[in-house]
Amino acid sequence: MTDTLAASTRIAPELVELRRRLHRIPELGLHLPDTQAVVLEALSGIDVEVSTGESLSSVVAVLRGRAPVAGERPVVLLRGDMDALPVTEEVDVDYVSQRPGLMHACGHDLHVAGLVGAARILDELRDELVGDVVLMFQPGEEGPGGAEPMIAEGLLEAAGRRVDAAYAVHVYAADHPCGVWFGRPGTLMAAADEVHVVVRGSGGHGAAPERTKDPVPVACEIVLAYQTAVTRQFSVWDPVVLTVGKVAAGTKDNIIPDVAHVEATLRTFSKEHRAKAHEVVAQVADHVAQAHGLTAEVTISRGYPVTVNDVDEFAFARGVVTDLFGSQRWADMVNPEAGSEDMSFVLDEVPGCYLNISACVHADPAVADDNHSARAAFDDSVVPDVAAALAEMALRRSRQLAGR
Numbered sequence: 001m002t003d004t005l006a007a008s009t010r011i012a013p014e015l016v017e018l019r020r021r022l023h024r025i026p027e028l029g030l031h032l033p034d035t036q037a038v039v040l041e042a043l044s045g046i047d048v049e050v051s052t053g054e055s056l057s058s059v060v061a062v063l064r065g066r067a068p069v070a071g072e073r074p075v076v077l078l079r080g081d082m083d084a085l086p087v088t089e090e091v092d093v094d095y096v097s098q099r100p101g102l103m104h105a106c107g108h109d110l111h112v113a114g115l116v117g118a119a120r121i122l123d124e125l126r127d128e129l130v131g132d133v134v135l136m137f138q139p140g141e142e143g144p145g146g147a148e149p150m151i152a153e154g155l156l157e158a159a160g161r162r163v164d165a166a167y168a169v170h171v172y173a174a175d176h177p178c179g180v181w182f183g184r185p186g187t188l189m190a191a192a193d194e195v196h197v198v199v200r201g202s203g204g205h206g207a208a209p210e211r212t213k214d215p216v217p218v219a220c221e222i223v224l225a226y227q228t229a230v231t232r233q234f235s236v237w238d239p240v241v242l243t244v245g246k247v248a249a250g251t252k253d254n255i256i257p258d259v260a261h262v263e264a265t266l267r268t269f270s271k272e273h274r275a276k277a278h279e280v281v282a283q284v285a286d287h288v289a290q291a292h293g294l295t296a297e298v299t300i301s302r303g304y305p306v307t308v309n310d311v312d313e314f315a316f317a318r319g320v321v322t323d324l325f326g327s328q329r330w331a332d333m334v335n336p337e338a339g340s341e342d343m344s345f346v347l348d349e350v351p352g353c354y355l356n357i358s359a360c361v362h363a364d365p366a367v368a369d370d371n372h373s374a375r376a377a378f379d380d381s382v383v384p385d386v387a388a389a390l391a392e393m394a395l396r397r398s399r400q401l402a403g404r
């Protein structure tokens with residue numbers, strides 16, 4: 001057994017208890033004072049340099065290794081997100097959420113406990129740690145996004161040198177049998193943006209459309225032109241999903257309105273197609289409107305970027321997991337997911353890897369309720385494994401970076 005696994009086994013009961021304590025007190029968004037207090041308390045016995053966020057209730061802890069380093073000290077970042085969801089829990093456990101309407105339905109309570117566990121393991125193995133580890137406890141993953149403000153507040157320089165590599169793990173309530181790790185190199189998750197089009201014409205009587213500039217047929221034409229643009233302008237091997245979920249105009253059958261609204265979600269799987277899709281949605285709306293003598297104003301609210309696993313970092317992280325737990329506990333993901341994740345902001349800045357592990361409580365993962373469901377249940381026996389894997393990644397990667 002590796003040192004990290006032996007250490008995680010020893011602290012397993014405390015990590016599970018910590019997870020259950022967090023599970024009872026879910027909080028939403030960027031401000032998680034109760035969760036932050038629990039994290040600070042859990043770290044209080046460890047020699048780490050702690051700083052808390054200014055614009056959000058994040059916690060950044062720097063743990064410094066004691067192994068001698070010849071050159072520059074490597075810096076590895078480990079991340080755990082802390083926020084919950086607006087869901088009323090229906091899971092029958094004695095540590096059920098004490099806050100109606102709020103639930104850790106995406107398992108971020110396991111992430112926090114796993115990251116605290118990694119800190120405790122690294123503290124114990126500090127003499128073997130070459131360089132420094134930045135522990136990133138992040139609010140707001142489920143929105144509006146905590147990673148970006150943490151980066152703005154200096155996250156990547158927290159150790160005094162820029163982070164060299166970054167890792168994160170997410171738990172899943174379904175998909176695979178409990179304890180199976182899964183991931184893929186390259187694109188892992190989509191970028192998700194919102195498109196809002198306002199078609200401006202000038203309204204009037206429904207009986208005399210020639211005396212108006214009717215935005216309704218123009219909005220309809222834009223919706224159809226979008227679908228054509230997706231299939232004609234983008235390679236099928238780098239997919240683009242553009243779904244118009246809302247069209248709104250008018251008040252009554254015989255009144256032509258002044259404006260019509262079109263709202264769409266745009267999912268892309270590469271930086272290139274994301275940038276191109278932003279141009280295309282604006283151009284198509286503008287030109288269709290112009291063709292009829294109207295105007296279209298396009299606003300894009302940028303969501304999270306594409307989440308990309310660096311190919312080498314993925315191979316490294318997968319190697320750590322299969323060394324620790326055996327290749328029977330690994331599954332390759334064939335396709336990326338169309339969801340999105342704000343660890344993407346960190347992975348845009350530094351190479352790294354984001355892996356998943358199943359914490360499914362059912363013998364048959366196909367019938368289990370998925371993350372975000374009121375019935376999503378997570379087996380916290382995986383928390384010590386998450387802790388061991390993160391600690392092992394930090395130990396090994398910093399040794400590699402230091403050239404040993």
Ligand SMILES: [Zn+2]
Pocket residue numbers: 106107108141170
């Ligand atoms: Zn999540």
